Amino acid sequence: MLVIHCPYCQAERPELEFANAGEAHIVRPNNMSDMTDAEFEKMFFVRENPKGVNLERWRHIHGCGRFFNAIRHTVSDKFLKVYKAGAPRPSDAEIAELMK
Amino acid sequence: MANANVATPNNPTSGNRFANSSVTIEAAAPAARISFRATPKGAKDFGKTLGIDLPTKPGLSASNSSLSALWIGPDEWLIIDTKNSINSLMPRRENANFCATDVSHRNVAFIISGDGAENTLCASCPRDLSPAAFPVGTASRTIFGKAEVVLLRIGKTSFRLECWRSFSPYVWDLLIDGAQDAHI
Numbered sequence: 692m693l694v695i696h697c698p699y700c701q702a703e704r705p706e707l708e709f710a711n712a713g714e715a716h717i718v719r720p721n722n723m724s725d726m727t728d729a730e731f732e733k734m735f736f737v738r739e740n741p742k743g744v745n746l747e748r749w750r751h752i753h754g755c756g757r758f759f760n761a762i763r764h765t766v767s768d769k770f771l772k773v774y775k776a777g778a779p780r781p782s783d784a785e786i787a788e789l790m791k
Numbered sequence: 792m793a794n795a796n797v798a799t800p801n802n803p804t805s806g807n808r809f810a811n812s813s814v815t816i817e818a819a820a821p822a823a824r825i826s827f828r829a830t831p832k833g834a835k836d837f838g839k840t841l842g843i844d845l846p847t848k849p850g851l852s853a854s855n856s857s858l859s860a861l862w863i864g865p866d867e868w869l870i871i872d873t874k875n876s877i878n879s880l881m882p883r884r885e886n887a888n889f890c891a892t893d894v895s896h897r898n899v900a901f902i903i904s905g906d907g908a909e910n911t912l913c914a915s916c917p918r919d920l921s922p923a924a925f926p927v928g929t930a931s932r933t934i935f936g937k938a939e940v941v942l943l944r945i946g947k948t949s950f951r952l953e954c955w956r957s958f959s960p961y962v963w964d965l966l967i968d969g970a971q972d973a974h975i
């Protein structure tokens with residue numbers, strides 16, 4: 692079982708208390724009705740799904756209930772970093788540093 | 792004639808009791824409960840009304856005779872009173888700083904006690920419930936089998952487990968299962 696650090700509980704909790712909530716930092720546009728179908732499809736359905744480092748939303752649903760973001764390696768499942776919802780996306784340089 | 796305005800909840804595990812040489816599991820008596828969501832100011836104000844400081848650190852609880860306040864999330868508490876009525880607990884006035892919901896009938900509780908209490912719970916709960924990781928007074932929402940529960944360690948070898956009423960027969964069966972293993 693994965694052990695995941697919750698930035699709100701400030702502690703490690705078992706995977707079974709969490710739910711993955713998809714890719715993080717997807718910006719929902721304000722002008723949705725002006726978008727073309729292709730633009731909408733890209734925003735709504737198309738995700739990075741990398742083999743490697745992924746930026747994800749998680750929810751500590753059976754714990755404190757909070758959403759937060761995590762950087763997880765999709766091959767090793769290793770969590771490189773967790774941070775609170777609303778915090779800025781870590782820079783590529785920071786992510787590269789975390790992978791060392 | 793029954794009062795149409797007063798709900799009479801059916802508790803499917805009311806009066807349940809189980810004991811073996813290492814653990815006793817009992818359905819807890821009915822209690823008043825509030826699901827409380829608040830800003831820091833709202834939490835402070837309601838704490839004053841209740842005469843108890845709502846804990847602000849993750850995993851903590853505060854108790855004062857029959858009343859307990861459990862930290863559930865950064866803006867969420869579960870208030871349980873085993874003696875006083877819900878009417879005496881609910882805030883009198885509405886306030887933009889908090890939201891209090893009477894959930895007295897949503898939950899039921901079990902008291903699990905004895906040397907085998909920790910192992911009984913560990914059979915279905917993935918959390919580290921050792922006294923070092925989960926000392927007396929620790930409160931947490933977590934998962935028990937497939938049911939969401941709130942655990943409160945009320946003593947060195949005793950726990951209060953709160954679960955939703957309709958899940959209680961399932962939780963009860965898992966507890967008995969765990970108790971039989973803890974017994975070995």
Ligand SMILES: [Zn+2]
Pocket residue numbers: 697698699700701751754755756757
């Ligand atoms: Zn949490």
